[in-house]
Amino acid sequence: MTTTRPPTTPVDDTFAALRPRLFGIAYRMLGVRADAEDVVQDAWLRWSGTDTAALQSAEAWLVTVTTRLSIDRLRAAKAEREAYVGWWLPEPLVEPLDERTPEAAAELAGELSVAFLYVLERLGPEERAAFLLRQVFDYDYPEIAAQLGKSEAACRQMVHRASERVQQARTRFEVPxxxxxxxxxxxxxxxxxxxxxxxxxxxxxxxxxxxxxxxxxxxxxxxxxxxxxxxxxxxxxxxxxxxxxxxxxxxxxxxxxxxxxxxxxxxxxxxxxxxxxxxxxxxxxxxxxxxxxxxxxxx
CATH class of the missing domain: 3.10.450.50 (Nuclear Transport Factor 2; Chain: A,)
Known part of the structure; x- marks a missing residue:
């Protein structure tokens, strides 16, 4: 007896198309794969229970939900990390060397590296979110302000302050x-x-x-x-x-x-x-x- 999968809906397809970006935001915020996947799953549950036809932008809605869920989870994790024994490093994402093209690997490396995420641990949750949304995911300040529920001026200040702290602590080399x-x-x-x-x-x-x-x-x-x-x-x-x-x-x-x-x-x-x-x-x-x-x- 064969079984068939129920057909996907436009709602499913929209979420599937945006899922890599949502996971990318959550992982860069949290540095733990399981936590990032939990955030994305929570975003899906909220998405599936929402009247998506009434949304102006599915991406804006999902990025906002994912970002805010990540901020909440990071706030809770901060206390645990302060009590962590020794130095806290992110959970590594490991792939075979030939899994990605050189172009794709180069695009990811500076945005996802363990060294970069280690530096991001110096930032507060909202500061980290604002920095990532602007510097990594290239959102405009009006979008970031809406996603974080802050004024544009506050978001600009957070990104500026975070950029200075990251630049002081980060050493980056462009190596083939x-x-x-x-x-x-x-x-x-x-x-x-x-x-x-x-x-x-x-x-x-x-x-x-x-x-x-x-x-x-x-x-x-x-x-x-x-x-x-x-x-x-x-x-x-x-x-x-x-x-x-x-x-x-x-x-x-x-x-x-x-x-x-x-x-x-x-x-x-x-x-x-x-x-x-x-x-x-x-x-x-x-x-x-x-x-x-x-x-x-x-x-």
Missing amino acids: RGVHHQLLERFIAAAHSGQRDAIESLLSEDAMLIGDGGGKVQSFPHPLVGAFRIANLFWAQWRRMAEQVVYRTVLINGEPGLLRYINGRLESAQAIVTDGERIVAIYAIRNPDKLQGIPLTLD
């Missing part, structure tokens, strides 16, 4: 994906060589490593700074485990990064920032709760 990938392959080879100098040569002098264990696994309570200290960490790990450590190159939030497996089990997702010649930052996500969406064992 192929160059980024090649550097990671060299880093993997150096990490497997057992030569500390080889690892150190691929790190900038003031390189930084931030680890997120969430209190579930061991991690550094403070950023590890300096090429020698970071190289020493990877070298010490090689001395202890050698062939037990395997790296896989993937896309992490649109940029080339590494998955590290120890004894065949996923140990961390490492988002890597590079200036094209050396690695300048490593964001090592080790909290097991944030690795659930990634293959946990090697093929």
